[in-house]
Amino acid sequence: MDSILVTGNGPLNGAIPIAGAKNACLTLMPATLLSEEPLTLTNAPRLSDIRTMTSLLQSLGAEVTALQDGKVLAMSSHAIDNHTAHYDIVRKMRASILVLGPLLARDGHAVVSLPGGCAIGARPVDLHLKALEAMGAELDLRDGYVHAKAPGGRLHGGVVDFPLVSVGATENALLAATLAKGTTVLKNAAREPEIIDLAECLIRMGAQIEGHGTSTVTIQGVERLNGATHPVVTDRIELGTYMLAPAICGGEVELLGGRRNLLEAFCQTLEQAGVEVTDTDTGLKVTHKAGRVKAVDVVTEPFPGFPTDLQAQMMALMCTADGVATLEEKIFENRFMHAPELMRMGAQIDLQGGTAKVTGVDRLKGAPVMATDLRASVSLILAGLAAEGETRVSRVYHLDRGYEHVVRKLSSVGAKIERIKES
């Protein structure tokens, strides 16, 4: 298994291009199932999760061709001949559940494996299922699979009032509602930029959607959707991650394609910590003189709050901040698995349930550490950039799920980082 070797060194300077959003692309790809005409996504990220979704869609009979080295995904679903998403694929990636709504809306039936638990908690899919039931779906859970049917072959509009904000359940419901008969109202819907991107793509395909980006989304179902070409929105989590690199070891880095409105709460937190964030014509620039940032408290929340997907990386920054920072994780239980690894590097972290109290130290020390999930792995790389000596991060397959060319991107701004290939 490959590992990544990082050697802490001086300030970083230069520019890093930010890719299209993994999480947007993973919900845009299943939209192909809603139309017999081609859907083309541009600005797609080159990641293993995208390849997993490609395999899943292909297993259903969709044609998915990666063009321009994977930056363009040309998809067509004129011949869907399989309506089962098997456990083998779903267990690799929870976002596989996002084919359920589209398959059901298109052909009135689908069988999708339940994803099971994952490293950052139980993560059930009950809200996805309740939303589809509100649209008339009949569901039968057996043998680890959801067997879903739309009576009469078509879903109907309904009111879905989510008891808690779920990105994936909002996406599944939105996808399904586009072809349902009548009007669907999603209340307490997620407002993430990836939801807005999905709605904009569906509108290009002919869907009638209003209110996306607010907590009430109204969808008027149509008879059919057409093809479209859509650019994937910028990856705000990759953006935030690389914004932390100059914050953690000093320097000035421009994040090309970055926009403040994708990450307002995160930008404010960085500024409170004493890091300068400037809007430029081409992106966002982060400037920090070498030296410790101020400790700041963080509470993760649904958008527009501080994203849970940047909590681990922010913890890496707080490990060497001046003072004591409290990080409260409100979205997922068990999302502090990076903390013991950071402690191996000399971090002082006190974990109490969903709260981590981080007392900043002068400097971290390099150590062999293990990635436990996608965002945890990149937090260890960030910590390694600022640490004294060498940090070797193992199990980097997690990283390949969500960060394209991480070594190339960080090396280009002066980081000492390399991938060690092992058989």
Ligand code: UD1
């Ligand atoms: C998505 C993102 C993930 C991010 C998360 C929160 C993708 C592919 N993944 O995940 O990177 O961390 O949003 O911003 O876009 N819940 C239920 N029942 C459900 C669904 C969710 O109880 O049916 C709970 C979850 O366990 C969690 C909370 O709701 O505690 C929010 O999860 P959700 O927004 O659904 O996350 P995902 O869509 O899985």
